[in-house]
Amino acid sequence: MSNILVTGGAGYIGSHVVKELLRQSHHPIIFDNLQTGHRKAVKDALFIEGDLSDPEKLKETFQTHAIDAVIHFAANSLVGESVQKPLKYFDNNVKNSIKLIEIIKEFGINKLVFSSSAAVYGEPQEIPITEDHPCSPTNPYGETKWIFEKVLRAYHDEGILNFISLRYFNAAGADPERELGEDHSPESHLIPLVIKAALDGTSVPVYGTDYNTPDGTCIRDYIHVTDLADAHILALRKLEQKKFSGIYNMGNGNGYSVREVIETVKKVAGREVKAVESPRRPGDPARLVASSEKIREELGWAPQYPDMKTIVETAWEWHRNHPNGYDDIGMAQSA
Numbered sequence: 001m002s003n004i005l006v007t008g009g010a011g012y013i014g015s016h017v018v019k020e021l022l023r024q025s026h027h028p029i030i031f032d033n034l035q036t037g038h039r040k041a042v043k044d045a046l047f048i049e050g051d052l053s054d055p056e057k058l059k060e061t062f063q064t065h066a067i068d069a070v071i072h073f074a075a076n077s078l079v080g081e082s083v084q085k086p087l088k089y090f091d092n093n094v095k096n097s098i099k100l101i102e103i104i105k106e107f108g109i110n111k112l113v114f115s116s117s118a119a120v121y122g123e124p125q126e127i128p129i130t131e132d133h134p135c136s137p138t139n140p141y142g143e144t145k146w147i148f149e150k151v152l153r154a155y156h157d158e159g160i161l162n163f164i165s166l167r168y169f170n171a172a173g174a175d176p177e178r179e180l181g182e183d184h185s186p187e188s189h190l191i192p193l194v195i196k197a198a199l200d201g202t203s204v205p206v207y208g209t210d211y212n213t214p215d216g217t218c219i220r221d222y223i224h225v226t227d228l229a230d231a232h233i234l235a236l237r238k239l240e241q242k243k244f245s246g247i248y249n250m251g252n253g254n255g256y257s258v259r260e261v262i263e264t265v266k267k268v269a270g271r272e273v274k275a276v277e278s279p280r281r282p283g284d285p286a287r288l289v290a291s292s293e294k295i296r297e298e299l300g301w302a303p304q305y306p307d308m309k310t311i312v313e314t315a316w317e318w319h320r321n322h323p324n325g326y327d328d329i330g331m332a333q334s335a
């Protein structure tokens, strides 16, 4: 049982991790500016509204709570926006994150789990991608995640901090107990957009149908958000057991094409989906599939929801019951 500071804990992945921390009798302390997160997603946890750029608020948080470890999600994470506004990404994801570890250091905390991304790899040379695949990010978002991993490595090498960095592939699905789900505004991810199209009859663009893949559309490795949450708990446990730092891919090792995802949603929803063949989205690699052997072997991670149908079923349940996301959760339920 320990006090875990979760920056960005009100976001999609963060809130699922917070739920798992509570279930395992830890005390999460959420620090989130609510720019993209939702207060209603973390109703049972201690919540502090604050921004990483505010060192005083962060210090006050460390002074008030005896924090044992940090899980660091808070970041900007839109690939397209990062291309338009790179400085915003370097400023928040790198500069503010370094300020955070300086404060962590000041308070003598030496355990951190970091939310990284498959975007560090760029266009893959080999599939499945292992952790020693060269990193060559193709957008500023991926650059910032890669740079910050290098910063963490330097802190580790100087004996200041032990860290585990989890490189997420495509986080998807929703809490199987139906309390939490994906609520981005604007939404850019495939599964919620296809589900929206199934629900309200709008159409979904298929970005590129001429890729060198069996059906011509891009292939991704979708990982259930609850399985991703489990990995954070295992990572914390590992950091508690030994002085150690490591980087792990987080995927299932199975690739699904855009068309396969659409077909699965159609089956699960029992509805038609209008899919419109559209030009390629700039910067999309044809295939991204992880090898997650390392985390299975070293941390004992084993996904409970690896198949696409289950991932889509949980997402469908959430969106069907919350077409307006967390806005559909009334005060009676959130009290």
Ligand code: UFG
Pocket: 077, 079, 117, 118, 119, 141, 169, 170, 171, 188, 189, 190, 191, 193, 204, 205, 206, 207, 208, 218, 219, 220, 258, 281, 284, 288
């Ligand atoms: N896609 C469509 N239509 C849509 C939305 C997406 O065809 O309306 C396609 C994309 O072109 C892509 C696939 O569906 O081929 C998945 O797209 P997402 O936007 O859901 O996810 P990405 O693979 O682009 O991005 C994810 C994470 C990023 C991370 C990246 C790593 O969301 O944070 O993986 O490469 F950086």
